[in-house]
Amino acid sequence: MMEDGPFIHDPAVAGTLRDHFIESRLHTDGHTDYSESVVVGLQDVYADSNRAQPIYVIIDPASKRALARLFGAKQSAFLGFLEEGLARR
Numbered sequence: 001m002m003e004d005g006p007f008i009h010d011p012a013v014a015g016t017l018r019d020h021f022i023e024s025r026l027h028t029d030g031h032t033d034y035s036e037s038v039v040v041g042l043q044d045v046y047a048d049s050n051r052a053q054p055i056y057v058i059i060d061p062a063s064k065r066a067l068a069r070l071f072g073a074k075q076s077a078f079l080g081f082l083e084e085g086l087a088r089r
Contacts, residue, residue: 010075016082021058047071058085 008014017023026042043050046057046066056070058081068085070077 010079013079013082016079016086020086021082022061056081058082058088060089 008017026039043055046059047055047069050071052071054073056078058067058069059065060067067088068081070081
């Protein structure tokens with residue numbers, strides 16, 4: 001998981017997250033208050049129906065449009081993913 005892994009230990013990643021993002025999570029691997037249809041609906045909209053995990057999505061809060069997506073825990077690609085989302089807002 002990102003919170004346990006090295007992503008946040010990279011100063012560039014930590015600074016970018018702190019200065020430009022608000023974190024939100026949707027856990028799909030355990031008991032939640034969300035119905036399966038809600039979870040699948042969010043995956044369809046923001047994850048292009050991809051069921052790989054983890055999925056990181058940067059969402060524009062005003063338009064609710066996905067600005068960038070990263071499928072899987074690719075530490076080497078994470079900062080680029082954040083920068084791509086910032087550039088598209």
